[in-house]
Amino acid sequence: MSSNPSSARAASAVPDADRLVVGLNPQQREAVLHRGSPLLIVAGAGSGKTRVLTHRIAHLIATGEAWPSQILAITFTNKAANEMRERVGALLGGVAEGMWISTFHSACVRILRREIAELGYRSGFTIYDTHDSRTLLKRIIKEHHADADGLTPAAAQHRISQLKNELRDADDLARAEGAHSPADAALVDVFRDYDWALQHANALDFDDILVQTVHLLEAFPEVRRRYQRRFRHVLVDEYQDTNHAQYELIRLLATPAEEGGPAPELTVVGDSDQSIYAFRGADLRNITHFDEDFPGTRMILLEQNYRSTQRILSAANAVIGHNFDRADKNLWSALGDGDRITVYAGYSAHDEAQFVADEIRRLHREGLGWSDIAVFYRTNAQTRALEEILVRAGVPYRLIGGTRFYDRAEVKDALAYLIAVVNPADDLAVRRILNVPRRGIGPTTEQRLVTFAAREGIDLPAALVRAEEIGLGPKVTGAMTALGGALADARAALADQPLDGVVADLLDRVGLVRALRESQDPQDEARAENLDELLAQLVDYTEREADATLADFLADVQLTAAADELDAGQGAVSLMTLHTAKGLEYPAVFITGLEEGLLPHRMSLDEVGGIAEERRLFYVGITRAQRHLALSMAVSRTAYGQTNDQIPSRFLDEIPEDLLDWRQRPEEVGGVRALGRGGRWRDAEDDVRHDGRGRRALAGGARPTHADHPGRRPASGHRWANEITTADIPRGQVADLAEGDRIRHGSFGEGIVLQLTGRGAKQVATVRFDSGARKKLVVAVAPIERA
Numbered sequence: 001m002s003s004n005p006s007s008a009r010a011a012s013a014v015p016d017a018d019r020l021v022v023g024l025n026p027q028q029r030e031a032v033l034h035r036g037s038p039l040l041i042v043a044g045a046g047s048g049k050t051r052v053l054t055h056r057i058a059h060l061i062a063t064g065e066a067w068p069s070q071i072l073a074i075t076f077t078n079k080a081a082n083e084m085r086e087r088v089g090a091l092l093g094g095v096a097e098g099m100w101i102s103t104f105h106s107a108c109v110r111i112l113r114r115e116i117a118e119l120g121y122r123s124g125f126t127i128y129d130t131h132d133s134r135t136l137l138k139r140i141i142k143e144h145h146a147d148a149d150g151l152t153p154a155a156a157q158h159r160i161s162q163l164k165n166e167l168r169d170a171d172d173l174a175r176a177e178g179a180h181s182p183a184d185a186a187l188v189d190v191f192r193d194y195d196w197a198l199q200h201a202n203a204l205d206f207d208d209i210l211v212q213t214v215h216l217l218e219a220f221p222e223v224r225r226r227y228q229r230r231f232r233h234v235l236v237d238e239y240q241d242t243n244h245a246q247y248e249l250i251r252l253l254a255t256p257a258e259e260g261g262p263a264p265e266l267t268v269v270g271d272s273d274q275s276i277y278a279f280r281g282a283d284l285r286n287i288t289h290f291d292e293d294f295p296g297t298r299m300i301l302l303e304q305n306y307r308s309t310q311r312i313l314s315a316a317n318a319v320i321g322h323n324f325d326r327a328d329k330n331l332w333s334a335l336g337d338g339d340r341i342t343v344y345a346g347y348s349a350h351d352e353a354q355f356v357a358d359e360i361r362r363l364h365r366e367g368l369g370w371s372d373i374a375v376f377y378r379t380n381a382q383t384r385a386l387e388e389i390l391v392r393a394g395v396p397y398r399l400i401g402g403t404r405f406y407d408r409a410e411v412k413d414a415l416a417y418l419i420a421v422v423n424p425a426d427d428l429a430v431r432r433i434l435n436v437p438r439r440g441i442g443p444t445t446e447q448r449l450v451t452f453a454a455r456e457g458i459d460l461p462a463a464l465v466r467a468e469e470i471g472l473g474p475k476v477t478g479a480m481t482a483l484g485g486a487l488a489d490a491r492a493a494l495a496d497q498p499l500d501g502v503v504a505d506l507l508d509r510v511g512l513v514r515a516l517r518e519s520q521d522p523q524d525e526a527r528a529e530n531l532d533e534l535l536a537q538l539v540d541y542t543e544r545e546a547d548a549t550l551a552d553f554l555a556d557v558q559l560t561a562a563a564d565e566l567d568a569g570q571g572a573v574s575l576m577t578l579h580t581a582k583g584l585e586y587p588a589v590f591i592t593g594l595e596e597g598l599l600p601h602r603m604s605l606d607e608v609g610g611i612a613e614e615r616r617l618f619y620v621g622i623t624r625a626q627r628h629l630a631l632s633m634a635v636s637r638t639a640y641g642q643t644n645d646q647i648p649s650r651f652l653d654e655i656p657e658d659l660l661d662w663r664q665r666p667e668e669v670g671g672v673r674a675l676g677r678g679g680r681w682r683d684a685e686d687d688v689r690h691d692g693r694g695r696r697a698l699a700g701g702a703r704p705t706h707a708d709h710p711g712r713r714p715a716s717g718h719r720w721a722n723e724i725t726t727a728d729i730p731r732g733q734v735a736d737l738a739e740g741d742r743i744r745h746g747s748f749g750e751g752i753v754l755q756l757t758g759r760g761a762k763q764v765a766t767v768r769f770d771s772g773a774r775k776k777l778v779v780a781v782a783p784i785e786r787a
C-alpha cells in the first residue's frame with residue numbers, strides 16, 4: 001500500500017476513512033479496501049457497484065493514499081459523472097476538486113487538449129458531432145460518386161465508426177480480406193478522404209477522440225508514462241459496455257509501459273446482463289477476459305440488491321433468465337415483496353399514454369414527487385403521444401437526451417461562429433455561417449471563395465479578409481470582408497479580453513441575434529432566446545472554470561451535446577430511452593411500448609444475438625425501479641403514417657403471471673393475447689440460434705458472425721422470430737388442416753396449403769396464395785378459414 005502523498009496527512013486522515021465503510025456489506029467493504037492488484041467487481045443491477053466505486057474513491061482520498069488529482073474515474077454519461085463527483089464530495093465533507101470523474105470522451109479530450117500537437121493537430125481543434133460528420137461524408141461520397149456503388153452516408157458513417165472503435169483505419173480496411181465488393185472499395189476511398197478532410201479541418205469526430213488518444217499513448221511512451229505517473233487509481237463504471245478502443249485506452253494506462261514502471265491501480269465494475277451497446281462495438285469479452293488481460297485480478301461478487309422490492313427483482317431475474325448460457329446470479333432483496341407489477345394494454349398509443357398519465361397522477365397524489373417518476377421507451381418516436389397527453393394532464397416532465405439544445409439550428413449557427421474564430425481551418429463551420437444571416441453569399445460565390453483559398457493555401461476566414469482579390473461584385477465583397485474582419489477581431493480580442501464579452505460582441509456585430517429579433521416569424525423570438533441562453537451558459541462556464549478558453553467551452557458543449565442531457569431537475573417526470581436509463585434509479589418506473597417490433601425492436605430480429613441484447617435492455621429498464629413498476633403497450637400503433645396491429649412483446653410472457661397485475665389485457669381491446677408460458681416465442685431452439693453471440697462470448701470463445709450461420713434457416717417446425725407478421729394475429733383456428741387444402745386468409749386472399757410442419761401451437765403451414773405470394777403461417781393464430 002502506498003503512503004503517498006504524505007504519510008502525516010495519511011495518519012491523521014485514517015479515522016475519518018473508517019467512516020466510509022460503515023453500512024457496507026462485507027463484499028462491498030472488501031471492494032472498497034482492496035489494494036495492490038487489479039479489481040473486478042461483477043454483480044447484478046442495484047447491488048451497489050457504483051456506490052462501491054464512489055466510496056472507494058472517497059476512501060483513497062480520505063486515507064491520503066491519493067490526491068483528488070490522482071484519481072481517474074470513468075462513467076458512462078456526464079450525468080453519472082456529475083452525480084459521482086457530488087457524492088464523493090459529500091462523503092468527504094466538501095467538494096473534492098481536481099478529480100477526473102468523467103466519461104471516456106471527456107477524459108480523452110482533456111488529454112488531447114494538452115497533447116494533441118504531438119499528433120500534428122493544432123490547438124483549438126473542433127469536435128464534429130454525428131451530424132457534422134454526416135454532412136462531411138455526404139460531400140465526400142458525392143465527390144467520389146460512391147453513391148453509385150450503393151454507399152449511403154448513413155451506412156458509411158456506421159461502418160467507419162465501427163472500424164474506428166476497433167482501432168482500424170482505411171488502410172486496414174483495404175488490406176482486409178473480403179473487402180472487394182464495389183461498395184467496400186468505395187468505402188476505403190471515402191474513409192481515407194474523410195479522415196484526411198477531418199485532419200485538414202483540424203477536427204476530430206467522436207470516435208477519433210478515443211482513437212487519437214490511444215494512438216497518442218501508444219506512439220509516445222513518454223506521454224503515456226506521464227499519465228501513468230499522474231494517476232494512481234483508474235476506476236471504470238459500466239465496464240461491460242466498453243468497446244475495443246476504450247479497452248485499449250484502459251490497458252495502456254493501467255499496465256506499465258515497461259517492467260516495473262509506474263502504473264495506476266485499476267478497478268472496474270460491471271454486469272454482463274446490462275451490456276446494451278453491442279451495436280456500438282461494446283465487447284463483453286472485456287469483462288469475461290478481464291483476469292487474463294490483467295493478471296492477478298481479485299474478483300468480487302455482490303449479490304444483495306438494495307434498490308428494488310422483491311417482486312420487481314423476481315421479474316427482472318425471470319426475464320434475464322431467458323438469455324442463454326449466462327452466469328447465473330443470485331440477486332435478492334431485503335426490501336420486502338412490494339407491489340405487483342402493473343400491466344396495461346391500451347387500444348392505441350394515446351390510450352397507453354393516458355394510462356401512464358393517470359398512473360403518474362395517482363402516484364403523485366399518494367405522495368411521490370414528480371421527479372421520483374420516470375417513463376422509458378425504446379425509440380424516441382414514442383415520445384409524441386406521451387408528451388401530448390402529459391401536457392394535457394398537467395404533468396410536468398422533461399425529456400432527457402431528446403432533442404438537444406445544442407442541436408438547434410440557431411445554436412449551431414452561433415457555435416459555428418465561435419468555431420470559426422477558434423479553429424479557422426474548420427471549413428464546415430465557416431461555410432455554415434457564410435450566409436447566416438443572409439449577406440448575399442450564394443453557392444457560386446462560396447465556391448469561388450473556396451477555390452481562392454485553396455489556390456492561395458489559406459483558410460477561409462483569411463480568404464474572406466482578402467475578398468477583394470477574388471473579383472466579385474462590390475456589395476458581396478464588402479459583406480465578405482466585414483465577416484472576415486469580425487472573425488479576425490474576435491480572435492485577436494480573445495488574447496486579452498473576457499470570453500463572454502468577446503462572444504457577445506461577435507454575435508452582435510455579425511447581426512445574428514438582430515436578424516432573429518427583427519424577423520416576422522414568431523419562432524424566431526424563441527430562437528433569439530436560445531442564443532441568450534447560450535450566452536448565459538458561457539458566462540456560467542467562465543465563472544465555473546478558471547482560465548477557461550473558448551476552445552474548452554466548445555469542447556465541453558460538444559461533449560454534453562453528444563451524450564446525455566442535463567438533469568430533469570426538481571419537480572418533473574423524466575422521459576428517456578431505455579439506453580439512457582442505464583445506471584439510474586427511480587421510485588416509480590414506467591416502461592412503455594412492450595410490443596413485438598418495438599421491444600424487442602424490429603432491427604434486432606435479424607441480428608445474431610439481437611434478441612438477447614433487447615432482453616438485456618428490458619432488464620436494465622426493470623431494474624431501475626425501486627418500488628413501482630408499470631409495463632404498457634398499445635394493440636395498435638401508428639408509425640410513418642401507417643396504423644399497425646401490434647403483438648404483445650415476448651418479454652411480457654417471460655414474467656411469471658403471479659407477479660403481474662393486469663389492468664387491461666390486450667384481448668379486452670381487440671388485440672392479441674399475451675401468449676403466456678408455452679406460447680410460440682418460447683422456443684429454446686430459437687434462443688440458442690438467436691443468441692449465439694452472447695453465449696459464445698460468455699463461454700470465452702470468439703464471437704460468431706453472420707458468416708458463421710450460412711443460410712441460417714430454422715429447422716422444420718420452427719420459425720425465426722422475425723417471421724412473425726401481423727398476419728399472425730389470431731382470428732380463428734382451422735382444425736385438422738391438411739396439405740392440399742384450400743384456405744382463405746384475412747389479408748392475402750385464397751390459397752393452397754403446400755406443406756405442414758410441426759404440431760399444435762407450433763404447426764406451420766406453407767401456403768401458396770392465388771396472388772402468387774408464398775407465406776408461412778402459424779396455423780393456430782393465422783386469420784384463416786377453409787375456402
Ligand SMILES: Nc1ncnc2c1ncn2[C@@H]1O[C@H](COP(=O)(O)OP(=O)(O)OP(=O)(O)O)[C@@H](O)[C@H]1O
Pocket residue numbers: 023024025028043044045046047048049050051052271274305306307582583584585623
Ligand atoms: N450497503 C448498502 N446499504 C444501503 N444502500 C445501499 C448499499 N449498497 C447500495 N445501496 C443503494 O442501492 C442502490 C443501488 O446501488 P448502485 O446504484 O450503486 O447499484 P449498481 O450496482 O451500480 O446498479 P446498476 O447495475 O443499476 O448500475 C443505491 O440507491 C445505493 O445507494
Ligand SMILES: [Mg+2]
Pocket residue numbers: 049050051237583
Ligand atoms: Mg451503477
